[in-house]
Amino acid sequence: MNKSIVILSISLGLVFSATAQKKLTYEPLPYGKQNMSERHVINWPFLREADVMYMWRTERIIDSREKQNICMTWPKNPLYAILETAIMKDRSLNVYFSDSLLRKMQPEDINKAINYSTIIQVQDDPSDPYAVHDSEVAVVYKWDEIKRYKIMEDWIFDKKLSQFYCRIIGIAPMFQPYAGGMAVPEIPMCWIKYHDNGDGSLDDVGVPYTDTSTFRQLVINQEIYNRFNDATRMSYDDFFEMRMFNSYIVKESNPFDIRIKQLDEFKDDPVSALLESDRIKQMLFEKEHDLWEF
Numbered sequence: 001m002n003k004s005i006v007i008l009s010i011s012l013g014l015v016f017s018a019t020a021q022k023k024l025t026y027e028p029l030p031y032g033k034q035n036m037s038e039r040h041v042i043n044w045p046f047l048r049e050a051d052v053m054y055m056w057r058t059e060r061i062i063d064s065r066e067k068q069n070i071c072m073t074w075p076k077n078p079l080y081a082i083l084e085t086a087i088m089k090d091r092s093l094n095v096y097f098s099d100s101l102l103r104k105m106q107p108e109d110i111n112k113a114i115n116y117s118t119i120i121q122v123q124d125d126p127s128d129p130y131a132v133h134d135s136e137v138a139v140v141y142k143w144d145e146i147k148r149y150k151i152m153e154d155w156i157f158d159k160k161l162s163q164f165y166c167r168i169i170g171i172a173p174m175f176q177p178y179a180g181g182m183a184v185p186e187i188p189m190c191w192i193k194y195h196d197n198g199d200g201s202l203d204d205v206g207v208p209y210t211d212t213s214t215f216r217q218l219v220i221n222q223e224i225y226n227r228f229n230d231a232t233r234m235s236y237d238d239f240f241e242m243r244m245f246n247s248y249i250v251k252e253s254n255p256f257d258i259r260i261k262q263l264d265e266f267k268d269d270p271v272s273a274l275l276e277s278d279r280i281k282q283m284l285f286e287k288e289h290d291l292w293e294f
Contacts, residue, residue: 224236
């Protein structure tokens with residue numbers, strides 16, 4: 001009897017060992033790495049409307065080419081590849097047409113928006129440089145061309161907890177469209193819901209319902225490069241929740257609902273637009289600071 005138990009234990013150990021080895025997704029290691037694959041999203045604390053003393057909405061740009069953000073382009077697991085797989089192949093991530101996050105997009109809609117055709121000249125006779133004709137060719141957009149991401153966020157002062165914090169609402173990869181063969185300003189490819197705490201309803205087993213097709217649910221188990229320690233790789237969820245990125249504000253709440261550089265005083269002055277971005281950051285800092293007495 002004891003011998004059978006020992007054999008069964010050894011067999012189970014081998015099975016668990018094999019399972020742990022299968023979870024090594026990016027590189028071989030001398031040990032089974034399970035920490036990242038077993039993570040789950042921790043919902044934000046419940047927030048009542050009556051507890052929101054102050055809220056201000058902003059939009060900012062994260063450029064993955066900046067030194068602090070270069071980890072987003074880690075060749076073993078870049079963010080653009082994660083989004084391409086989830087949106088275009090697995091279709092496991094809901095995407096939307098606008099920042100209202102109401103009307104859903106399909107992969108076909110994204111292909112129609114990002115792919116375009118252009119006219120090129122094809123030479124008919126190699127010996128005659130003037131023997132050419134125009135030909136229309138399709139240009140397929142490559143997702144590795146995505147360098148910048150826009151995030152929409154709310155800065156909230158919760159009087160119940162006496163905390164001033166930021167909650168990201170949506171994220172949008174930016175792409176460079178072309179019109180008539182000429183590049184035009186970047187626009188969002190699509191909008192992705194960042195997180196959803198649910199509406200308080202319960203599922204079939206009594207667990208609070210949340211939308212699993214959100215950005216946080218997608219990246220909670222996706223590693224991002226940690227420049228300090230390979231043994232403690234972070235997830236993309238850590239990267240955004242701990243705000244370890246560098247960015248600049250491009251829009252704040254305003255009566256015209258337009259970006260900073262669209263305002264008359266900043267249209268032809270990008271330096272002043274960046275200074276205005278810094279002014280908004282300082283304003284948010286002072287808003288929290290002025291709520292306290294020392």
